[in-house]
Amino acid sequence: MYLSMSSEAISSVLAVEREGEQRPVYFVSRALQGLELNYPTLEKLVLALIYAARRLRRYFQAHQIEVVTSYPIKQILLKPETSGRLAKWAIELGEHDINYHPRTSIKGQVLADFLLEIPDGGSSAKEKVWVVEEAPTEQGSWTLYTDGASSREGSGAGLILTSPEGEEVTYALRFDFHTSNNKAKYEALLVGLQLAKQMGVKAVTTLTDSRLAENQVNGSFEVRDPRMGKYVKMVKQLVGSFGWFAIKQIPRSENKRADALSKLKSTCFDHLSKKVLVEVLRERSIDEQQVSILTPAGPTWMxxxxxxxxxxxxxxxxxxxxxxxxxxxxxxxxxxxxxxxxxxxxxxxxxxxxxxxxxxxxxxxxxxxxxxxxxxxxxxxxxxxxxxxxxxxxxxxxxxxxxxxxxYAPVQVNPSAPLSNISSPCPFY
CATH class of the missing domain: 1.10.340.70 (Endonuclease III; domain 1)
Structure with a gap:
């Protein structure tokens, strides 16, 4: 099964491999309508798979389907943040035997007409859908806005992680320990990079209004404070887990949202929207923690x-x-x-x-x-x-x-069977 999408339509082709050649079986396409035009790229591809599974239900029920795609469809259907229509689609696809494989080469000319069905402006659909970059670049990277603040009332930080499709994850932090402004900015940067790593992000562009953090991470400024050196060391370790990373300084006027989140440290969080995730850090990120790793004795039900x-x-x-x-x-x-x-x-x-x-x-x-x-x-x-x-x-x-x-359990005092009278065989004298 091959999937394709454009800004206005989705399509899929079901092929069978015989004697080393892929032969088409069915081709399904549909134009997007209403709110479907605003779906992100991944959701459009999942919608194409859902539409194909409904139209070709007899094939999905009788055979094992291999979806060949260069997009992480399986990960977004199983991640914890899945909700709404993605959760419904994941349950609907769970009844079928579907495996996901990365796309390598397309054998033969089976998809020639399939790729030309969906033109997108002046460019071909093949260039838009099937081009896979060798390494992540800035155009496909996530954007991370970070800021931290410290005052007499307390310390806090805020960060906003934005996907290439425009989806945002808003995070507010409150510290239970005293710290300076620069260290609070580093705490926000570390938490933001850890969050991006847990979400499986491969390319990150970090925007901060701290000139010190930008130049210390890039190596332009010398790090003299030992504690600041620990922050820089941890940031560089996290940066190594991404395929592409960049940190840039922006004016404070362009970082107002993250700055507002960082100044919520002395206020109550009850009035915030549920879209804003709030976390309280008890210890500094650079403090070493002793963790006991427990390994199971053998295979379990998990x-x-x-x-x-x-x-x-x-x-x-x-x-x-x-x-x-x-x-x-x-x-x-x-x-x-x-x-x-x-x-x-x-x-x-x-x-x-x-x-x-x-x-x-x-x-x-x-x-x-x-x-x-x-x-x-x-x-x-x-x-x-x-x-x-x-x-x-x-x-x-x-x-x-x-x-x-x-x-102390209640004691049962009732007889186990109904009582019955016993008559004597001879009278008593």
């Missing part, structure tokens, strides 16, 4: 989902593989950890059964335990943001084996 989300690997059995593929859209990987989407709660962190039993015992009879029943105990752990498939059964077993709960 292993099939992690392998499928990371490498697309499935189990050998057909039924087990289909079950994993259908349930995978409700899971996601964040920093290597598995999370599950809840119905009435945010993302739940997945743990193995042994760790989950320890959490149940602590919540049931620990320092904060109240010896609840199995149903209340299960809800309590889910509200804590923890999940594993056998949570309800484990909660029932723990409440049954609790000695204190059994000691």
């Amino acid at each position: 292993t099939p989902y992690q392998e499928y989300l990371q490498r697309g690997a499935l189990l050998d059995g057909h039924d087990e593989a289909r079950k994993i593929r259908i349930k995978a859209p409700t899971y996601t990987l964040v920093n290597g950890e598995l999370y599950k989407k809840g119905f009435t709660s945010p993302w739940l962190k997945c743990v193995d059964q042994a760790k989950g039993i320890e959490i149940l015992q602590e919540a049931h009879s620990g320092q904060v335990g109240a010896h609840e029943g199995a149903r209340a105990l299960t809800g309590k752990v889910l509200r804590m943001g923890i999940y594993w498939p056998m949570i309800q059964r484990d909660a029932i077993e723990i409440t049954k084996k609790c000695g204190e709960c059994q000691s």
Whole structure:
């Protein structure tokens, strides 16, 4: 399956490979209408796949479909931020056996007419859709606006991360430690780069009104303060994870939005819109933290989902593989950890059964335990943001084996069977 899009239309072609040659089976195209014209590039490509799956449903149900594309369609369908129409499309596509592969070379002339169906202005559709850049450039990079401020009332920072399609992620930071203006700007820069790295961004253009930060990162200014040197070192380490990076100084008048977010440190965050993400930093980014890495003893129930989300690997059995593929859209990987989407709660962190039993015992009879029943105990752990498939059964077993709960349990005094009169065979004298 090949996908294509332009500003006004979407199209797809279904091909089958026989004897080393790709032969077309069906060609589907449709003109975009209304709000669909404003969809980003990736959403238009997913819409083309949805439209093809609906029109060619008999092929999608009977065969394994390989989508050949140079765009990260699989990642946007599985990421935690997916919402609205993308979430609905991901659920609809989850019933089919679809694999995504990067596009290499197109064999033969099977797509000649397909690529010429959608002209875009004076340029051909082939140049717009199928050109893949060898390395990210400034034209396709994300833009990061950062700013930090410090005063007697407190310290804070703000950042705005904008995608090439114009989508924004607004972030506000408040520091629980005292810092200077320059260090607050570095904190904002570090958090912004970490956020871009977690989102899988490959090209970043950072805009800041700090001349010191720009020249120290570029190497034009000498770093004399040891603490400032740690900030510069951490920034350069994060820069190495991007394919293309640039930092530029802009006038303060062009950075008003990030500056306004940085000055929210002494105010309450309750009045902010839900689109503005707020985080409180307890420690400096350059402070070293001791982290104990726990490795699981062996494969757990999370292993099939992690392998499928990371490498697309499935189990050998057909039924087990289909079950994993259908349930995978409700899971996601964040920093290597598995999370599950809840119905009435945010993302739940997945743990193995042994760790989950320890959490149940602590919540049931620990320092904060109240010896609840199995149903209340299960809800309590889910509200804590923890999940594993056998949570309800484990909660029932723990409440049954609790000695204190059994000691004060209600005692059944009713007879097991109805009472009946016994008549004596001979009268008593």
